[in-house]
Amino acid sequence: MTRPFSSVWTREPRQPKNAGLRREQIVAAAIELLDAEGLDQLSMRKLGSRLGAGATSLYWHVANKDELLELTLDEIWALVEVPDPEQASWREAATTFAYSMRDTVLTHPWVATVVGQFPSVGPHAFALMERLRRTFTRAGFTGTDIYLAGGTVMSFVLGQVIPEISARRMTGPDGDWTLDTAVDSADRLAAGYPELLADYRATRYTDMNTGYAVAFDFGLLCVLDGLAARLPAP
Known part of the structure; x- marks a missing residue:
């Protein structure tokens, strides 16, 4: 049963x-x-x-x-912002939602573990879902695609933030390693991949926060462009 x-x-x-x-x-x-x-x-x-x-x-x-x-x-969920769909384009609303959710989870990192373990059926969760529903409905999505679009953006945010939270713990004041020690280890462990190492050294950011922000920007643009490509031509 x-x-x-x-x-x-x-x-x-x-x-x-x-x-x-x-x-x-x-x-x-x-x-x-x-x-x-x-x-x-x-x-x-x-x-x-x-x-x-x-x-x-x-x-x-x-x-x-x-x-x-x-x-x-x-x-x-009450802290995550989604603009009024009648006052902003769907991309503006989705972008604000994504950045707001990222900031909220980074401020309250335990949320990354709790999301998915417990049902989100409280009043603030439903209010957030309703704004996302209206956002993607006005964009032109229909049926289950409305909810799949919102879920795709949310999944992207969590997928970006969870590794960032782990890295912040490991490289923080009480962490086990620094970025420099990780690079030194990579030189030794990946010695058989010189081109990969050269690219890593040439493109890595000395400030981890900047690196994570750039990665988030790039990924979010790709997600929104992919969603836009699925909309009917205007």
Whole structure:
């Protein structure tokens, strides 16, 4: 037998007891904890301590940590910007969405792990999806292509950002290596590919942030050009 769909959003939120914690307070504190310490460090006990409350107060609002992560994820979707489709062209709207989503995930890197693990069926997620639907409908896409177009842009952003997050962790203040040590290792490990090494040395950016930004620009233009090629001729 298949398990019935379950989500924190499928039931009415409980009202706080007397002057107890509100769900909004719990979610805000959870996001602060996730930003500061990462996904692995989130626990109901630690969150309760941060709020000066016992775990029982938290479980009044959420059944478990998974439900808490559903709530935090929906708050993140509220930060992603999509212009009003009636006020911008579809390419402008899609570009703003892509850059806004990239900035949001880089600011809250734990989101890259949570997306896809939990259903995005909260109010902010639906509001975002509706704007994307209107954007690609006005562009001229029809049927399932409307949603495939939005999903393609979102998948591109995640595909670019997830490796960037990993690299930032490895090369940050507490990371295991620097760009220079990686280049030195490449000289030794890829000695049999001199042309490849020469191209890498000639084209690599000394500033990793610039390199990631250029790669994102290039890829996004290719994605949008590919989507535009699938539209009916005007």
